[in-house]
Amino acid sequence: MTVRILLADDEPLVRAGLAAVLGAEPDLTVVGEASDGAEVLPLVRSTRPDVVLMDVRMPDVDGIQATRSLVERFDDPPRILVVTTFSNDDYVYEALRAGAAGFLLKRARPDEIVQAVRTVARGDSLLFPAAIRTLAGRSAHTGGGDRLAAAKLTGREGEVLRLMARGLSNAEIATELYLGVETVKTHVGNVLAKLGARDRTQAVILAYESGFITPGS
Structure with a gap:
């Protein structure tokens, strides 16, 4: 399968x-x-890409607005990978909140760029735990508490969400919790469904904004 990309x-x-x-x-x-x-x-609409590499800072409509529009107007939007100069750019966090699956630094090596595109194309998120933790700590956004409380995560699902926020893969979570990988996949799927999150990135951001996970933890 060939991955179609819009720049x-x-x-x-x-x-x-x-x-x-x-x-x-x-x-x-x-x-x-x-x-x-x-x-x-x-x-x-005309090219039907699988992945959009989206600069966050553009002169007329920025990457945040464009990301939000894609998520809102398409039933099955392409995966969005934000491209930025600095990982601590608040624009990055806003784009992730809007629906981007991850971000990529413009100074990334060619092999890192290729791997990042393949990662989000197959439905995974590109999480950088330290950067997201820093950005979440600076964010003034709140209000996710009711949504997370209403999700009624089980104790195990809460553990899985915390490990997702650390950037662990399903296999790594399985090792950490002494579970099978398929069991972890089920828990991750349940977490996303209960939170109404599109992917792991959205779930982790909601966990921070709700106070379920604190940036200093």
């Missing part, structure tokens, strides 16, 4: 560099380029 960045050199790196892989293909967030929605 959204206002810098032509950045788009050209990403296109060269991704286009060199046999299982990846760049199907379109946008120079502003305003161009993203129509291009997604």
Whole structure:
């Protein structure tokens, strides 16, 4: 299966560099380029990408607005990977809250870029626990407590959510809790369903914003 990718960045050199790196892989293909967030929605409709590499800072419509629009207007939106210069950029956290599956630094090595695209394309999240913890600690957003309380997570599901926030994979969670990987997959699926979270990133952010996990813990 070939992963279809849309690039959204206002810098032509950045788009050209990403296109060269991704286009060199046999299982990846760049199907379109946008120079502003305003161009993203129509291009997604016409090119049907699996993944959008989204710059967070663009002059007219930024990556946060574009991400939010994609999640709201498409029943099955493409996976969104935010591209940023600094991991501590508050724009990154807002984009993750809006529905992005993870973020990637512009200075990342070519192999890291390729791996990141493949990761989100297969439905996984690209979590950087330390960065998300820092960004969550600076965020003034609250209000997730009622939603998490209403989810009525079991004790085991709460443990799984905490380990998800540490960036552990299903296999690593299984080792930590002495469970089978399939059992962990079931618990992760239950956590996402109960929280109404699109993916692990959304679940972890909700856990921080609800106070279930504190940035200093």
